[in-house]
Amino acid sequence: MPDFFADKHLFHNPVEFALSKIGGSYKMPILWRLKDKAWRYSALASSIPHISDRMLSKSLKELLNDGFISKEIFPEVPPRTEYNITERGKKAVIIITALRNYGLDLMKDFGIAQE
């Protein structure tokens, strides 16, 4: 696996590429919540620990641009916005689930309590 360019950025392996798309502190938490139902912006904001509007907005926009989620705006009063997962996003959820289970195993392995 040689280096390759994508999005004007150099990558050294497929894992780097994958994490450039769904990595960072918030994209997986967002996709994880969208996996089985639509969420509103404000619901995501209050559900994800410590996220700022800036990071939520930024993450949603990138996931949208990369086709992992879709957005629907309902012209009500007040207006309502809903985010949904796409087919591409569903594939991401599979690997997020695997990573999450691995993380849980590792925590047990390291003797870290969880609830």
Add this chain to the structure above:
Amino acid sequence: MPDFFADKHLFHNPVEFALSKIGGSYKMPILWRLKDKAWRYSALASSIPHISDRMLSKSLKELLNDGFISKEIFPEVPPRTEYNITERGKKAVIIITALRNYGLDLMKDFGIAQE
């Protein structure tokens, strides 16, 4: 899943914990190479693109401390050092393989050429 502390650091979910152990630019490439044979320091250094001694040494030390790899020093002249994967490291390789395959799929999905 509430927040939890480990290694004097706050985590919000199991994925964060997993990536704190095997994330970063070099730990997965190292584990990936060690998965089926022992490697010497210098071989890793010349195999992993662009890695500096500082980052190789730092990554190896952390993987060692966290029990993902082991190290054996042969008192020859000149001295030889070999790194091996452990049982814990082998479990990590499983998820790295999954992430790698996901990355390859995603690259295809985004129309990125690979060799």
Add this chain to the structure above:
DNA sequence: CAGTATCCCAGGAGATACTG
């Protein structure tokens, strides 16, 4: 050969303020 020690920088993320 197999590392360690310093210095430095970019970009991911936090804090705060503002808007259609």
Add this chain to the structure above:
DNA sequence: CAGTATCTCCTGGGATACTG
């Protein structure tokens, strides 16, 4: 409600030099 705009800060990683 659903965001955007600034400014700042921190830390992962780069560059360089040195050693048993």
